[in-house]
Amino acid sequence: MYVAVKGGEKAIANAHALLAKRGRGSIDAPRIDYPQIRNQMGVLVSRVMAEGSLYDPELAAKALLQAQGDVLEAVTLMRSYRTTLPRFGITIAVDTVGLPSERRVSATFKDIPGGQQLGATFDYTHRLLADELHTPEVATPDVPIDEPMPRVTDLLGADALVERDRPDEGWTDPDPGDLTREPTVFPMSRAERLQALTRGDEGFLLSLGYSTQRGFGNNHPFVGEVRVGEVEVDFFAPEIGYAVPIGRIELTECQMVNQFVGSADQAPQFTRGYGLVFGRAERKAMSMSLVDRTLRHEEFGERIVSPAQDEEFVIAHADNVEAAGFVEHLKLPHYVDFQAELGLIRSLRREFQARHPAEPAEAPATDNNTLIEENA
Amino acid sequence: MSGPRIVYNEGYLDEQTKRVVRRALLKGVAIPGFQVPFASREVPMPRGWGTGGVQLTASVIGPADTLKVIDQGADDTTNAVSIRAFFEKVAGAASTTRTDHATIIQTRHRIPETPLTEKQIVVYQVPIPEPLRFLEPRETETRRLHALEEYGLMYVKLYEDIAKYGHIAKTYDYPVLVNGRYVMAPSPIPSFDNPKMHQSPALQLFGAGREKRIYAIPPYTDVESLGFDDFPFEPQRFDQPCEICESTEVYLDEVLIDDHGGVMFVCSDTDHCERTLTAREHDHITEVNA
Numbered sequence: 001m002y003v004a005v006k007g008g009e010k011a012i013a014n015a016h017a018l019l020a021k022r023g024r025g026s027i028d029a030p031r032i033d034y035p036q037i038r039n040q041m042g043v044l045v046s047r048v049m050a051e052g053s054l055y056d057p058e059l060a061a062k063a064l065l066q067a068q069g070d071v072l073e074a075v076t077l078m079r080s081y082r083t084t085l086p087r088f089g090i091t092i093a094v095d096t097v098g099l100p101s102e103r104r105v106s107a108t109f110k111d112i113p114g115g116q117q118l119g120a121t122f123d124y125t126h127r128l129l130a131d132e133l134h135t136p137e138v139a140t141p142d143v144p145i146d147e148p149m150p151r152v153t154d155l156l157g158a159d160a161l162v163e164r165d166r167p168d169e170g171w172t173d174p175d176p177g178d179l180t181r182e183p184t185v186f187p188m189s190r191a192e193r194l195q196a197l198t199r200g201d202e203g204f205l206l207s208l209g210y211s212t213q214r215g216f217g218n219n220h221p222f223v224g225e226v227r228v229g230e231v232e233v234d235f236f237a238p239e240i241g242y243a244v245p246i247g248r249i250e251l252t253e254c255q256m257v258n259q260f261v262g263s264a265d266q267a268p269q270f271t272r273g274y275g276l277v278f279g280r281a282e283r284k285a286m287s288m289s290l291v292d293r294t295l296r297h298e299e300f301g302e303r304i305v306s307p308a309q310d311e312e313f314v315i316a317h318a319d320n321v322e323a324a325g326f327v328e329h330l331k332l333p334h335y336v337d338f339q340a341e342l343g344l345i346r347s348l349r350r351e352f353q354a355r356h357p358a359e360p361a362e363a364p365a366t367d368n369n370t371l372i373e374e375n376a
Numbered sequence: 377m378s379g380p381r382i383v384y385n386e387g388y389l390d391e392q393t394k395r396v397v398r399r400a401l402l403k404g405v406a407i408p409g410f411q412v413p414f415a416s417r418e419v420p421m422p423r424g425w426g427t428g429g430v431q432l433t434a435s436v437i438g439p440a441d442t443l444k445v446i447d448q449g450a451d452d453t454t455n456a457v458s459i460r461a462f463f464e465k466v467a468g469a470a471s472t473t474r475t476d477h478a479t480i481i482q483t484r485h486r487i488p489e490t491p492l493t494e495k496q497i498v499v500y501q502v503p504i505p506e507p508l509r510f511l512e513p514r515e516t517e518t519r520r521l522h523a524l525e526e527y528g529l530m531y532v533k534l535y536e537d538i539a540k541y542g543h544i545a546k547t548y549d550y551p552v553l554v555n556g557r558y559v560m561a562p563s564p565i566p567s568f569d570n571p572k573m574h575q576s577p578a579l580q581l582f583g584a585g586r587e588k589r590i591y592a593i594p595p596y597t598d599v600e601s602l603g604f605d606d607f608p609f610e611p612q613r614f615d616q617p618c619e620i621c622e623s624t625e626v627y628l629d630e631v632l633i634d635d636h637g638g639v640m641f642v643c644s645d646t647d648h649c650e651r652t653l654t655a656r657e658h659d660h661i662t663e664v665n666a
Contacts (some may be wrong), residue, residue, distance in 0.1 A: 008457035050653055059382075079418040083393075084385055183413030183589050186516050266468045312514050322586045325423030326503070332425065332455050336485045336644055339630055340547035340566040343612050 023068040037061035046250070046279025047071060048285050051320060052078025053180065055198045055278050072324045079321055083180065091176060092234045092243055096253050098150055098277070099229045106152045107223040108257060114149035119228060120280070152225040152253045153272060162224075162257060162270040186312050193295055193315060194288075198277050200318030202284045204370055208308045209290035217294045217306035221257035221273065228252045252281045256289035263301055271300065388466040389434045393417055397435035397590070401581060409554030410522070411505050416588040426459055428583025429482045429501035432590065433463065436497060436581070437480055442470045444478035449486035449627065449644035451641035456484070468587045473647050485548070487569040489626050489648040492578035494595060500563040502584040505591065507561040527559050530602065538607050547612060553600045554593055562599075568612045568627045573599040618643045621652035 024031065038045055038061035048060040060078060067073035103119025108111050118124075128276045156162040166173075177192045188196070197205065212219055230250050234243040254275035262268030273293025275285035294308045307313050315324060389397075393415075395472045400414035419430045437443060443463055447456035451473040459482065463469045472478050475490040483497040492498065504510075508518045511529045521529065532552060537545040544550075550567040554560045562570060563582060573580065573593060580593040593599060603609035619640045626648065628641040643649035 008452045008454045009461070012454060012457060012461075076418070076422065080420040081382060083418040084388065084390060086390065086392075097540055179415075180417075181415050183415050186514075269531070312516065316515075321418065322423040325425060325427075326586055327424075328422060329424035329503070332484075333448045333453050334485070334564075335629060336566055336627070337548040337564050339644075340568070340612055342546060342630065344543070344547045348543070348545075351542060 019068075032065060034058065034061040034065050035036065037064050039141050043280050044071070046277075046281050047202060047284070048074045048078060050278040050281055050284065051075040051201065054078050054082040057279075072320050076321050076324070087178070087181065089235060089237075091237060091246070093173060093251075093313055094233060094251070096227070096231065096251070097149075097154070099227060099231045099251065099253065101149060101227040101229040103229070104149065104227040105223070106225045107154075108152060108225075112152055112225075113155070121282075128198065145327045149227075151255060153257065156257070156270060160269065163260075163272060165272065184315075186315070188311065188315065190292075190296065193311065194274065194276070194292060196315045196318060197275075197288045197291060200288075200315075201320035201323065202281070202287070203325075203329050204318050204320070205287040205291055206283060206295075208314060209287035212294050212308045216309045219273070219290070219293050221290055221293065222257045223286065224255040224257040224272075226252070226254045226282055226285065228282065250279050252277050252279065252285040254282070254289040255284035256286070256293060260300055266300075269303070271296070290348075309370065384466070387434060387437075388419065388462075389417065389431065391433075394435040397431055398461075400590045401432070401435070401592060404581070404590050405579070405594050407558075408593050408597050409552075409558030409560040409591060411589040411591045413588055415592050416585045419585070421458070421462070423586040424503060425455060426482070426484060426501040428587075428590070429484070429499045429585075430459060430462070430583075431585060432581050432583040433480060433482050434467065435491050436499075437463065437467055437469055437589045439468070441479045442472050442477055444472050444481045444647075445477060445483075446481065446486060446488070446645075447484040447645075448629075449488070450646040452646065459462045474651070475645075475647050484629065485564050485566075486566055486644060487572045489623070489643070489645045490651075492576055494577040496578040498576075498578050498580045500565075500580065500582045502561065502563045502582050502587075502589075504549075505561055505584040505589040506584065507549075507559050512653030522558060525557065530559060531604075534602060534604070534607075538604075544603070544607065544609070550609070551601060551602050555597050556600075559602070560591065560593075566612060566627060567601065567609070570599075570601045570609070570611055575599075614641065616641050618649060618652075621656065623648065623652050 024330060038057050041061075041064070044064060045057050045060045046070060046180040048063055049055050049057065051071075052060065052063070054060075059081065060074070063074035064071075066077060101117060101119070103121060104114070104117045106116065131252045153165065155160055157164060177189060177195070179192055179195050211217065213221070228250070230248045232245050233247050233249055235246045236243045252275075256273035256275070257270045258273055260269060271293065273289035273291075273296075275288035275292065277285045277288065291308055291314060294306070295305055295311055297309050302309070304310060387394075396415055397549060398413045403414045404410065416428065417431060419427045419434075421427060421430065431629050433443065445451065445456045445460040445463075447453040451460075452457065460471050464471060475481065475488040475492075479495060481488065482496045484501040486590070487498065506518050508516070508521060508529060511533055512521065521527070534544050534546075537543065546567065548566045549561055549564040550570055552560050552562050552570060552573065561571060575596050575598065576593070577595050579595055582591045584590070587645065601609035601611075614626075614628045616628070618626060618628060620642050623643060627644045629644045630639045630641055632638070633640050643652075
């Protein structure tokens with residue numbers, strides 16, 4: 001049995017019709033199709049996939065169109081769809097050493113085995129707004145891009161100058177936590193933290209990472225290496241008994257190398273901050289690696305002095321779906337609570353006026369002396 | 377590939393997730409007032425707009441249920457309309473605006489005026505489940521305080537209010553002690569509604585989606601609003617009756633009626649108001665006819 005209600009329903013339907021109309025814009029211009037978004041707005045699509053925690057450029061492009069270009073709205077669409085998908089297993093950890101890089105730069109060495117490769121980058125472009133876009137011919141690369149290249153951090157690791165990327169022998173890779181399926185409980189493992197960071201808001205991580213460079217948790221970073229490329233994803237299928245490739249994903253990885261002067265029981269060596277993000281997301285991967293390193297203060301006995309070092313502060317506020325929802329919920333009706341506050345303020349003012357009969361309640365208490373005299 | 381790529385499950389949440397939520401609920405019912413962490417899932421509305429309540433309702437609703445959704449006590453507020461429409465779409469649930477016809481009542485910021493029964497479940501939407509949050513921002517710390525039953529911080533806050541303002545300056549989300557053990561946030565209902573939680577025959581469930589916590593009050597549980605012997609809890613009261621249905625002892629909204637500050641006070645619970653008015657008119661007609 002459905003009982004009709006007043007006003008609200010019709011208002012909502014009308015609002016959504018208007019929204020669709022605004023999204024369409026002038027009908028004289030052709031509607032953008034999602035393949036165009038997917039192909040020509042790749043960086044934006046990457047961001048929606050990364051923060052939506054779902055690698056699917058086609059769906060991300062559709063979400064962006066549906067959201068009329070509102071990135072957080074598109075991310076929310078991706079998340080609400082993703083959560084309905086079954087999780088049928090865990091892939092084998094991707095091998096980023098074997099990540100054939102389209103782009104790879106290191107700031108720590110002039111030349112590195114395999115060479116530096118600029119790849120598709122905005123770096124060194126002159127940021128001059130252009131009237132028209134041109135697509136020049138691109139020559140076939142003379143470097144075979146399918147060749148695995150050692151990580152710069154592994155080269156340093158050979159001399160134990162940098163901490164190892166995994167514990168010593170006898171260690172097996174545990175099943176990763178999944179913060180979309182398990183309750184969030186602080187403190188988190190580093191793996192869970194990295195998961196939260198990689199789907200965290202790019203702007204938030206950028207600002208936090210930036211704050212560590214300006215003295216709020218200084219961690220002396222160097223870009224050991226940033227690489228972007230496509231990697232194959234393998235899944236161990238128990239039915240067949242061996243790993244099968246299930247697809248390729250584009251990734252951006254950043255290994256940040258940080259100074260560490262050592263402690264009573266640890267020799268001085270470089271430490272790592274790590275960033276790994278879906279798609280072309282260099283700024284995000286770099287920010288993530290800065291924040292990852294600052295959050296590791298406990299491992300290195302560092303004092304907590306800045307917001308970026310505070311796990312609860314960083315992780316609990318990095319998720320833009322949660323942040324946007326809660327900030328925007330303030331526009332929902334709150335009149336019941338406001339009524340309760342009105343009642344309280346009125347009674348407090350009545351009591352104030354009873355205590356200060358001569359004084360108009362509106363007068364701000366700027367002159368403290370008067371108040372003290374009256375109270376005396 | 378043929379056919380649409382995007383297909384949603386019946387009832388939106390998959391059965392596995394419902395099971396996860398139900399397990400958390402069972403734990404919550406077994407430990408009244410204790411916040412159970414759960415793997416809160418995204419639902420197709422923004423975080424902070426009732427995603428916790430929606431997950432609870434989705435997990436307990438069945439074909440025999442009748443759902444009522446209110447926001448600020450009203451069935452016709454936009455977000456209540458939106459949530460009710462969502463369940464009509466994905467769960468095929470029967471819905472109602474009548475409190476006495478509902479088996480599940482999802483609410484934001486109010487408890488209905490009509491007394492609840494043993495056959496009903498109230499699902500509260502909760503923004504901040506931690507009653508100590510504004511006194512201590514860290515979850516690691518507040519969980520420890522609950523474990524140690526260390527609520528001094530809260531009593532100091534209430535005491536400071538009295539010292540400063542002569543009253544406990546908390547008018548909604550007024551903290552309660554559940555079953556003599558856990559201090560609990562009742563969600564931002566006005567303190568007016570707090571007494572309705574005590575020994576309620578209905579099962580009361582609380583869902584905080586963004587904060588990923590579930591808690592519960594089983595039927596007939598003691599729920600005591602915090603206070604002191606000399607400054608006991610005082611729920612807010614209104615001096616005037618509803619100007620539409622003339623109910624007294626109900627929560628009222630102050631509605632602006634002109635641009636000179638003119639107001640009228642009407643029931644916040646729209647269903648209660650309509651039914652009281654109808655009954656009154658009916659009585660009146662009967663009297664006239666007699």
